[in-house]
Amino acid sequence: MGVLRKTKSVEIVLHEFAKDSSAISVITLVERLGSKMNKTTVYRILNKLEDDGVLHSFLGKNGHKWYAKCNGCSATVHQDIHPHFQCISCGKVDCLDINVVIPEIKNRKVEVSQILLQGKCEECYIK
Ligand SMILES: [Zn+2]
Numbered sequence: 001m002g003v004l005r006k007t008k009s010v011e012i013v014l015h016e017f018a019k020d021s022s023a024i025s026v027i028t029l030v031e032r033l034g035s036k037m038n039k040t041t042v043y044r045i046l047n048k049l050e051d052d053g054v055l056h057s058f059l060g061k062n063g064h065k066w067y068a069k070c071n072g073c074s075a076t077v078h079q080d081i082h083p084h085f086q087c088i089s090c091g092k093v094d095c096l097d098i099n100v101v102i103p104e105i106k107n108r109k110v111e112v113s114q115i116l117l118q119g120k121c122e123e124c125y126i127k
């Protein structure tokens with residue numbers, strides 16, 4: 001995959017992620033951007049941004065797909081092996097900056113790991 005062309009649509013999608021560091025579900029993105037571009041374009045841009053190491057995706061509760069900004073990834077290597085946290089009260093999802101050690105499994109090679117922790121986020125926990 002080549003370097004992403006910074007079209008207007010790409011900028012609009014990236015802008016959604018510039019606001020804060022939490023993840024955004026595809027459903028929400030399509031909803032928010034619905035007036036500016038069609039669903040297919042949103043999907044295509046998200047795929048491309050993931051290929052380019054700008055965003056990473058993971059599955060949240062109910063199998064919904066979420067996207068979040070990458071930190072230090074490139075088109076060749078994604079380093080987003082961190083767990084994600086989904087708040088069961090407010091629904092917010094974000095990346096956790098912690099390291100989970102995946103155990104060595106005999107005769108198997110782990111290539112992808114997805115860990116989704118669910119509970120109460122900082123805001124909901126204090127209330
Ligand atoms: Zn919350």
Ligand SMILES: [Zn+2]
Pocket residue numbers: 056068080082083084094095096
């Ligand atoms: Zn993440």
